[in-house]
Amino acid sequence: MLKRNFYREYPKFYVAVDCIIFGFNKGNLNLLLLKRKFEPSKGKWSLMGGFVQKDESVDEAAKRVLKELTGLDRVYMEQVGAFGDIERDPGERVISIAYYALINIDDYDKESVQSYNAFWTDINNLPGLIFDHREMVDKARTRMKQKASYKPIGFNLLPKLFTLTQLQTLYEAIYGETMDKRNFHKRVAEMDFIEMTDEIDKSSSKRGARLYRMNNDAYLKTKKFKI
Amino acid sequence: MLKRNFYREYPKFYVAVDCIIFGFNKGNLNLLLLKRKFEPSKGKWSLMGGFVQKDESVDEAAKRVLKELTGLDRVYMEQVGAFGDIERDPGERVISIAYYALINIDDYDKESVQSYNAFWTDINNLPGLIFDHREMVDKARTRMKQKASYKPIGFNLLPKLFTLTQLQTLYEAIYGETMDKRNFHKRVAEMDFIEMTDEIDKSSSKRGARLYRMNNDAYLKTKKFKI
């Protein structure tokens, strides 16, 4: 079908995507941020972003941009929303759509990340960010926290096998509050889709800790989640 | 400052806003929808929408479009998110950002609504909608329901003075489930910002029902809400 210019008289805009990339490292949530090497805003930090292209949906653009930086495919991503203030980008008007991604901090393309001058930074100690990126991060964090309370998305931040202590410190980092170990174990035991394995992790204690695994198929059947 | 064409090589897009306008009528949530008088998709229904202009933010565009249809200012609105599939609008590529609005169904510009060929329709019995508008509605409804459970936004759908029965049927419509009258009254009594007035509404019963009022300043101080 030949497209007609129905909307000829309306203005057009650059549309970008920006990615809030969460990782979990040593008990803290981290973000993967790019450090600007040049002016303007040299030394300031920014989210990984890119422009939407003609041949891709906005969701696809976000996936592409994430892959460009991390080399990762099939990552858990959610849209945070559109940011559309006129002067949000002082260079030129750009409407940006923010997404958050959850990745395992041990598993990404280190060379690519280095080439972009990107670094993991503690989310509780963020440097100055350009434009409205801080606002995007705050909104993403709130959304992620909320979602994590009723869907088991946190596992995307952990290795396939994890200890209960790792899982608990992860949720403590997400919620920003400490939890009781016995109550936590009890809740995990009630969720059949968090499966105990035969394996023991010896890296964090002499005694060793039992490793667990998330079984997503089992989750899809039962669907009760509450941490 | 003279703007430089930093982003010259990137494509530009039409950006629209679409409004999911909620009302509450006779125990049911309703949406204000436009009925198409012409082809293509004559007889199909659509959300009220419009294109973002150069001199306004995306949020401002949504407010403008809502006002164009309803004549209302300072309405409770939330962004639902961006819809960016390539072929979502079969005429031409348009990226659309959806917003939901909560209005009192007795209080809008009837002439303007009529001139747009817009009608209130029961949300549980929606007609066929164009493009991805059904998806927008579903997402808006989910978001609104979730928000209504922890912030007192429902009051935007009611007159300033309302009975507890009205409030209860509203929340029953939002959650899609019936509630116990005594438990509901108990919860309302715990919220100091839902104030009993001296007035009685005689329109729905012989005995008459006490009218209540939401006090937003009081809410901002206490901040505990749970219906």
Add this chain to the structure above:
DNA sequence: TCAAAAGTGTTAAGTTTACACCCATGA
């Protein structure tokens, strides 16, 4: 042998749910 993290149950407090009858009034 001891330091360090892992593992393990019970009780009290708080919250949520279930449930039925009387009241006031206009027609």
Add this chain to the structure above:
DNA sequence: TCATGGGTGTAAACTTAACACTTTTGA
């Protein structure tokens, strides 16, 4: 006087929160 919607309290079930000691093992 009666039909209609408005108003009211209590007890059981369930959920959440608080709390401390023993186990294992490598250094």
